[in-house]
Amino acid sequence: MMIRRAAVLGAAAVLAASMVGTGAVSAEKPTRDAGITDVVIVPGQTFGGTPYQPLAATLRDKGYRTHVLELAGTELREDPAKIGAAVDRIRADRPSAKIALVGHSIGGLTARWYLKELGGASKVAAYIAVGAPQYGSMGGCSQRGQARLVCPGTDYITQVNAGDDTPGDTAYFGIRSEREWASGHLDGGQCRVTPVRGYSPLPDVGVEHMVETIDPAGQAAIATALSGRCDGEFVDEKDGVITYESSEFPGGYPDVAAPRAK
Numbered sequence: 001m002m003i004r005r006a007a008v009l010g011a012a013a014v015l016a017a018s019m020v021g022t023g024a025v026s027a028e029k030p031t032r033d034a035g036i037t038d039v040v041i042v043p044g045q046t047f048g049g050t051p052y053q054p055l056a057a058t059l060r061d062k063g064y065r066t067h068v069l070e071l072a073g074t075e076l077r078e079d080p081a082k083i084g085a086a087v088d089r090i091r092a093d094r095p096s097a098k099i100a101l102v103g104h105s106i107g108g109l110t111a112r113w114y115l116k117e118l119g120g121a122s123k124v125a126a127y128i129a130v131g132a133p134q135y136g137s138m139g140g141c142s143q144r145g146q147a148r149l150v151c152p153g154t155d156y157i158t159q160v161n162a163g164d165d166t167p168g169d170t171a172y173f174g175i176r177s178e179r180e181w182a183s184g185h186l187d188g189g190q191c192r193v194t195p196v197r198g199y200s201p202l203p204d205v206g207v208e209h210m211v212e213t214i215d216p217a218g219q220a221a222i223a224t225a226l227s228g229r230c231d232g233e234f235v236d237e238k239d240g241v242i243t244y245e246s247s248e249f250p251g252g253y254p255d256v257a258a259p260r261a262k
Contacts, residue, residue, distance in 0.1 A: 036100045036125060036226050038065045038090050042083055044105025044131070045073035045147070046210075052104070055213045055222065062223055065090075065097075073106040074147045076156060080114035087114075087123050100126035100226055104213050106150060108132025108184070113160050121168025128173040128225045131212045133182040135161060135244040152244035164188045164239060173225040175218065176250070177208045183250040187237040191230035193221050195250075 039059050041052050049068040056066040069086055071079050083101065090097050101124055103111035108129030114120040115127060133140075136152030149156035166172040166188030174184040178195045185192065196217045212218040224231045 035098050036064065036228075037094070038067065038097045038099045039226065040083065040086050040090070040099060040101050041066065041068045041213075042079075042101060042103040042107030042111045043069065043071050043073055044103075044107045048072055052213055055102075055219055058219045059223065059226070062226075064226065071107070071110075073110070074145065076106070076110055076113070076146045076149045078146075079107075079110040080118055080120075083111055083114045084118050084120055087120060091123060098125040099123065100128060102128045102130065102213075102222055102226075103132060104130045105132060105209065106147075109134065109150065109160070112165075112186075113156075115170060116160060116165075116167055121170045124170050126171040126173065126226065126228075128175060128222055129184055130175045130218065130222065131177065131180050131182070131209050132174070132184045134165070134174075134184055134186055135182070135242060135247045137182060138248075157244075161242075165242075166190055171228070173230070175212070175221050175225065177212055177215075177218070180209055180212075181249055183247040185235075185237065185242050185247055187239050187242050189234065189236045191225065191232060191234050193225065193230070193232040196221050 041049070041056060043049055043052055048070045052068050056068050059066045067086060067090065069082065071082060073079070087099055090099055101111045101115075103109070109132055111127060112129065112132075112134070115124060133150055136154070136157045137150050138152065140148055140150030141152075143150070148154070151157070165186035172186060172188070172190045173193060174186065174190055175193045176182070176184050176195055178197055180195070196212070196215065208215070213222070221231065
């Protein structure tokens, strides 16, 4: 996930430039009336907003007002408030706006912190997490500063996953590639979009995480979610069922993955 960026950030940037459980399951249950007008894109740990401009352009072409936040994805405690400030600015300018958050990787985690811990669920119509390590990533354990908070079992991960993962009337979507290193599953009501086939030019070992929002198939999955359609299964999982161990390597254990924690 975002932790592997050192090996593939350059490839992702080049691609971006060139393209500028046990709960109730239903395949058809509606998530929420859509009518989204504004999309706030929350980056993962990359070069800020630059790699997300192709996605923004695609969504603008579909009629959405699109806002890409300039966040590095390393300030897990400060970023949720910055997400909230962006939402509040949109609502101040257009009180009738219906806002969706699209968070990639760590951006999915900080966006959910905003929804759950800062009251954002009352202001946001839809939340679309793409390749988000909702229950943590072992790769985070070797990082410094606040980036380390994504390590499984930290106070941050424990708090954001305490109680209902999907509060309020917000429609929650989880999108990932087939070889993503975390399922992105949440308890409570969530549309789990059918996993997207990995970006074909890349080796099938999980590095496609870095280009999930650049891949046309990934962009199409995001657009479908913004329309309000659940292209997968709507699952209402009981609280406490999901753990880090149950959410890691849903597409199989990649040969290039770091050794599992003992």
